[in-house]
Amino acid sequence: MCLNRASARTFANWALLIVIGLNMRPILSSISPLLLEIRADTRMSFQSSAWLTSLPVICMGLVALYGIGLQARLGERRGVALGLAMILGACLRRLYVLQAEALMATALLGGAGVALIQALVPALIKRQFQHRVALALGVYSASLMAGGGLAALLSPFIAGHFSHWQAGLGIWLVPAAVALVAWWLLPLAGTALSMGGPSKLPWFNRRAWLLAVYFGLVNCGYMSMVAWLPAYYLQMDWSATQSGSLLAFMTVFQVIGALVMPALAHRSTDRRPLLSISLSAQALGFVGLVMWPLDSPHLWVALIGFGLGACFALSMILILDHSRKSSEVGRLAGFVQGVGFLINAVSPWMTGWLRELTGSFVSAWWVLVVAVVSMLVLTRNFNPATNSQALITSGRASRI
Incomplete structure (x- = not known):
């Protein structure tokens, strides 16, 4: 009986992790396939519509950097519940939104909810899945990306069915509501997250900054793809459904990368070979997107997706490699994700700006190639021999 109860609890923990992950990206990826309709009704330019992707990511960065005190006051259970409620509220408002300003406000609200949850998840995983951290991060990353892909794929169908683009954005309140109920009824087992006293982020630590910049740049291609990949092919006379399905196809390979590479990473402490393979896949995919966009679009998108999925999961594991305790993970992950997401936020805005300036997305894809290389x-x-000591040896004032 005890064994069955323990197995059921373990299954519930994994299922809950997946359900939470599924809600982390629809607030972003549901926008792009419907961008033509949104811009037509709201009169937004390419550059201004980029804020619909950038604003949530800015929220992710700021909450990760400055939200540790809030997280400590709320606690893990209430913090995740509040984040899910904010996502639900943003999607509910999107069902009735008409003006660009109101749509921007939903991006801020939903982004803040995502940010609050994402800041809590790394320490939660390190504590709850102690002996399967790499696998748990892979599963979480895969579910996060799967949610983004489903939103890109289904939002145009839902909008078309109801003849209303708002329906394609607002429908994602349903998985948010499911996750909120599931989390409140069965929070992940274990001791609640403790920040271990006053929060001190490693602002003056060189290794922490290196990790933050690295996290930001290896993952910034995702934000540009989510914001502009469908628009890139819409300009080549693809339909909203076709272009959205291409983003969903990319997500399939993101999920594969997020699951396969962490599983391989579990066999070694050196992340560099797998990260190199993942970054090379990204670079090759972006080059193909520029040079031969219509010849083999699914191949280039598959390479980009695999590389992005693997890089996200592996960069999260890299953060954990530099931390020994859950309290350290919370502070370091907050700093790295905070700075990293602020870097991510520049990517879709920069892509929209270059599109306005040059009339093409090609220059933006070349910028991403340079960043990845x-x-x-x-x-x-x-x-790996120096990772765990790097934050300590960089200076007493910068310790976490």
Whole structure:
């Protein structure tokens, strides 16, 4: 009986982790396939519509950086519940939104909810899945990306069915409501997150900044793809459904990358070979997107998706490699994700700006190629023999 109860509890914990992850990206990825209709009704430019993706990511960064005190006061259970409620509220408002300003407000509200949850998840995983951290991060990353892909795929169908683009955005209140009820009825077992006293982020630690910049740049391609990949192919006379399905196709390979690479990472403490493979896949995919966009679009998107999915999961594992305690994970993950997401937020805005300036997305894809290749060179710095000591030896004032 006890064994069955323990097995049921374990299954519930994994299922709950997946359900939460599914709600982390629809607030972003449901926008792009419907962008033509949204821009037509709200009269938004390419550059201004980029804020619909950038604003939630800015929220993710700011909450991760400055939300540790709030998280400590709320506690893990109430913090995740509040985040899910904010996502639900943003999607509910989107059912009735008409003006650009109101749509921007939903992006802020939903982004803040996502940010609050994402800041809590790394320490939660480190505590709850102690002996399967890499696998749990892979499952969480895969579910996060699967939610984004489902939103990109289904939002145009739902909008078309109801002849209302708002329905394609607002429908994602349903999984948010399911996750909120499930979390409140069965929070993940274990001791609640403790920040261990006053929160001190490693603002003056060189390794922490290296991790933050690395996290931001290896993952910034995702935000540009979510915001602009469908628009790129809409300009080539693809339909909203076709372009949205291409983003969903990318997500399939993101999920594969997020599951396969962490599973391989579990066999070694050196993340550099897997990160190098993942970054190379991204670079090749972006080059193909520029040079041969209509010849083999699914191949280039698959390479980009695999590389992005793997990089997100592996960069999260890299953060954990630098931390020994759950309290350390909370502070370091908050700092790295905070700075990293602020870097991510620049990516869709920059892509929209370059599109306005040049009339094409090609220049933005080349910028992403340069960023990815630069991070490929930087990867050699993450030697497993020194990772766990790097934050300590960089200076007493910067310890976490």
